[in-house]
Amino acid sequence: MSSRTVIRGGLVVTASDEIHADVLIEDGRVAALAASGTPAAESLTAPRVLDATGKYVLPGGVDVHTHMEMPFGGTFASDTFETGTRAAAWGGTTTIVDFAVQSVGRPLREGLDAWHAKAEGNCAIDYGFHMIVSDVNEETLKEMDLLVEEGITSFKQFMAYPGVFYSDDGQILRAMQRASANGGLIMMHAENGIAIDVLVEQALARGETDPRHHGEVRKVLLEAEATHRAIQLARVAGAPLYVVHVSAEEAVAELAAARDKGLPVFGETCPQYLFLSTDNLAEPAFDGAKYVCSTPLRPREHQAALWRGLRTNDLQVVSTDHCPFCFTGQKELGRGDFSKIPNGLPGVEHRMDLLHQAVVDGHISRRRWIEIACATPARMFGLYPKKGTIAPGADADIVIYDPHAEQVISAETHHMNVDYSAYEGKRVTGRVETVLSRGEPVIDARRFVGRAGHGVYTPRSTCQYLS
């Protein structure tokens, strides 16, 4: 039996258009759009009608950088796929792409299987995987080809974290050469981890153990240098490059210079770099630990360059790098030694709202909001137009969004499995009202009505942003 829904009277916002339109959903997909109030719209009928008058009708958010249950520093990110995808849905995100992890000395396949096992049957929304490549060798390189064929079309490498995820320049070059041949996209954590580890050791030897020193040793220049080096290695390999969690003005400048040369180089930033700063890292009583992530938060002056990069398309994507650790028992592992604080911030629930606030504040336009949070991440990682837009044939992953509602972000009310909020007390204008995933309600008028297991694994094609 076919299931049909009509969403009436809202302002449909996509990356390319804003139009008052009614949307017909049939069997989990968008079947038709028609300008509201026209005979064509009146002919769209269904047993279930959702009134979106005065609201926005948006494509569901696509968050291409999350770490559910990620192992780090002797502990695990505190959101499971169940709690994390539920929280994502509350915030209007309907697809995540999480990172499966290869352990050093083990096959990619083993890591991928482990991530499938964590996610399968547990997700409220659809999900895909990137692969973290921690060990480049002949077998790994061959496996990369197989993974691309089966829909894991992107690979993260780390210039940071020596001894854990780190790859040296030779390993990076070899993986990039392989990606250049098989159509994969290399995602780079661009920080000079070898130099940072020297500075960490020196800082600790001076007795500089507080969280704020995490930001001081992970220097802007070491992000810029690694970004530059990654770009040159990608040029040598003839491969495209996507730099994750860009935080520093100087790193944006490297991306901009490469793009000015016409190179296929892309950058992502995250809400924490747009809204938080080293002031948070310096909060007293070890509270700064709540803001320890890498790349680190930067002095507030860097934010203007990030906003500018998002406007000029030198940065193309905003994702969350959601990697939550509770303050109690997890962030506290680094009391007396900032290098032992697990790296990562919670944020999967708040990306759409914080970026809407950026629209309200005049940093970006409404369509650019949808472009950087929905359409481009979907295109960059081979999910478009199934995800990231509202158009006939697309999955009916749709958010009804109240642009006038006011809310205050707080750990008291959020749905992520973490005991603090990085945005505690922040007022934002705009709120998710209703969320559909493939036409099925997940959030219905601010009630969670979804279920673990509704979300399915979604294989991806290769990057669609190059063509």
Ligand SMILES: NC(=O)NCCC(=O)O
């Ligand atoms: N970003 C962060 O601090 N933690 C997650 C791992 C990573 O993305 O590097």
Ligand SMILES: [Zn+2]
């Ligand atoms: Zn990273």
Ligand SMILES: [Zn+2]
């Ligand atoms: Zn990450």
